[in-house]
Amino acid sequence: MRIRLDEEKCCGSGQCVLSAxxxxxxxxxxxxxxxxxxxxxxxxxxxxxxxxxxxPGRAISIEP
Structure with a gap:
């Protein structure tokens, strides 16, 4: 699994940090x-x- 983060789309809500x-x-x-x-x-x-x-910004994508 590979994770990508698009910092341009990130709104800084911190939900990703709370989840993972x-x-x-x-x-x-x-x-x-x-x-x-x-x-x-x-x-x-x-x-x-x-x-x-x-x-919320849909900044995270996951590839298998």
Whole structure:
């Protein structure tokens, strides 16, 4: 699984960090999400999918 984050679409809501804190973080200066693990461990797959589903800016995409 590969995760992509489009920072241009990110609105800084932080839902991805709440859903998958081991995969995403947020920059302190502007709240934009940061992708920590583009290739997460299998035990993080579901939380990464959840993060993509709840992202209001649709900034997260997942490739199998």
């Amino acid at each position: 804190p081991g995969v995403f973080d947020q920059r302190d200066e502007d709240g934009t999400s940061v992708l920590l693990r583009p290739y997460p461990d299998p035990d993080q797959y579901q939380s990464a999918r959840d993060a993509a589903l709840v992202c």
